Amino acid sequence: MRTAVLDATTLETFVSAAVAAPSIHNTQPWRFRLDPDTLTLEIRAAAQRGLRHIDPTGRALHMSVGCAVLNMRIAVAHFGWEPVARLLPRPDEPDLLATVRLGGSARPSSHTSLYDAVWRRHSSRFPFSECPPPxxxxxxxxxxxxxxxxxxxxxxxxxxxxxxxxxxxxxxxxxxxxxxxxxxxxxxxxxxxxxxxxxxxxxxxxxxxxxxxxxxxxxxxxxxxxxxxxxxxxxxxxxxxxxxxxxxxxxxxxxxxxxxxxxxxxxxxxxxxxxxxxxxxxxxxxxxxxxxxxxxxxxxxxxxxxxxxxxxxxxxxxxxxxx
The missing domain is CATH 3.40.109.10 (NADH Oxidase)
Incomplete structure (x- = not known):
């Protein structure tokens, strides 16, 4: 059920969920800001954490931020708001890669069922069994x-x-x-x-x-x-x-x-x-x-x-x- 207001603990949970996303070389190339007037979370690129040689176009940086956006959408829905996401919303601010506004009550979706997986997911660079996924x-x-x-x-x-x-x-x-x-x-x-x-x-x-x-x-x-x-x-x-x-x-x-x-x-x-x-x-x-x-x-x-x-x-x- 949705909390009545967006309190500091819930906001920290949204950001923690986003930060749990994978990123190239674990550079975590993101920053977040809340616009309290519109209840909109901004996700900005942390350009200083970009990989200038490995990722010169920034494609992997954008993908990393996209992973964080998805996690934030899932967390917002889990707490009862409808996540309204926009990509590259302001052309005059190229570092602002996405926004997620807290809309009305969340509709039933697959977001909430994946919330627990947000905290358990991480890459495994170890050998797998010979049994393939079904x-x-x-x-x-x-x-x-x-x-x-x-x-x-x-x-x-x-x-x-x-x-x-x-x-x-x-x-x-x-x-x-x-x-x-x-x-x-x-x-x-x-x-x-x-x-x-x-x-x-x-x-x-x-x-x-x-x-x-x-x-x-x-x-x-x-x-x-x-x-x-x-x-x-x-x-x-x-x-x-x-x-x-x-x-x-x-x-x-x-x-x-x-x-x-x-x-x-x-x-x-x-x-x-x-x-x-x-x-x-x-x-x-x-x-x-x-x-x-x-x-x-x-x-x-x-x-x-x-x-x-x-x-x-x-x-x-x-x-x-x-x-």
Whole structure:
């Protein structure tokens, strides 16, 4: 039931839910502000946390913020308000990526059923079992993506191998590109005491047989120094895509991605994000034909399966800007 007024505790819960969203390298590139007159929450980009070399266009930053927007919508609905979201609402304020206004009483929706998953979801960079997710769950994940204006394609084993090959090439480029490697390493170090970046315990091992090219956030040039374990032989790989590739599409893709991840969490499915090939335009272009969505734009590669939950990444302190 909706609280009579928006009190400080509820507002903090909305922001905490948004901050629980995934973000590239756990950079958490967002800031929030409440307009008390209109009961509207503003979600702004924290440009200083952008990855200048890894994400020069800001596409991944926008997707990260889109994930936060979806979590905020779910939290607002859970507390009884109708979340009214707008993307890029003021062209003269390019850092204002979205607003969520607290409207009338919330209509029954899938928002509230995913509220618990907001707090339990996090990526697992560990081996999954050989048991694939059932088709019924994958269909539900595709419907979740579609409800947010995106497509989720499950790849055949042959096409999944092609995507993994592109990811492996991208991972090689990332570790040998000095600027990108340095930027990635910095966000491993940033986790120490800041609540940002990737602490060592969440990085996970590499695939012993190199079937699945997991990201090496420390960008080692010699793989033999990394810990390794056997991963699943036939990973379940999906690709999230959108019809267009504008800033609004990146924000919609982020909301679709987070809805997919929350539905997966609610169904006991683990997920890890293989983003490397999307960071190189020529490799990203090669992803779309593998999904048969030839007029769409790949936004994320998602590996799904059953396995350990893995440790969670930290979160920074209060991201709420003064009113």
């Amino acid at each position: 088709s019924s769950v994958l269909t539900e994940l595709a419907e979740a993506a579609h409800s947010e204006g995106a497509l989720l394609h499950r790849l055949t084993p042959g096409r999944a191998n092609s995507v993994l090959n592109l990811t492996r090439e991208a991972e090689h480029r990332n570790t040998t590109d000095a600027s990108r490697a340095m930027e990635s390493r910095r966000w491993v170090g940033e986790a120490q005491g800041t609540g940002l970046g990737m602490p060592p315990e969440v990085l996970g091992p590499q695939d012993f047989l190199d079937r699945i090219p997991m990201r090496d956030f420390r960008a080692h040039r010699h793989a033999e120094v990394l810990s390794a374990q056997p991963f699943e032989k036939r990973p379940s790989i999906t690709v999230l895509s959108t019809a267009h590739d504008r800033r609004t599409d990146w924000l919609r893709a982020g909301q679709a991605l987070e809805r997919v991840l929350l539905v997966a969490t609610a169904q006991g499915i683990r997920a890890s994000l293989l983003h490397q090939a999307l960071e190189w335009p020529d490799l990203r272009d090669q992803l779309v034909p593998l999904t048969d969505a030839r007029r769409s734009h790949a936004q994320m590669v998602i590996r799904l399966g059953y396995g350990p939950q893995g440790p969670s990444t930290p979160r920074a302190g209060n991201a709420l800007l003064p009113q």
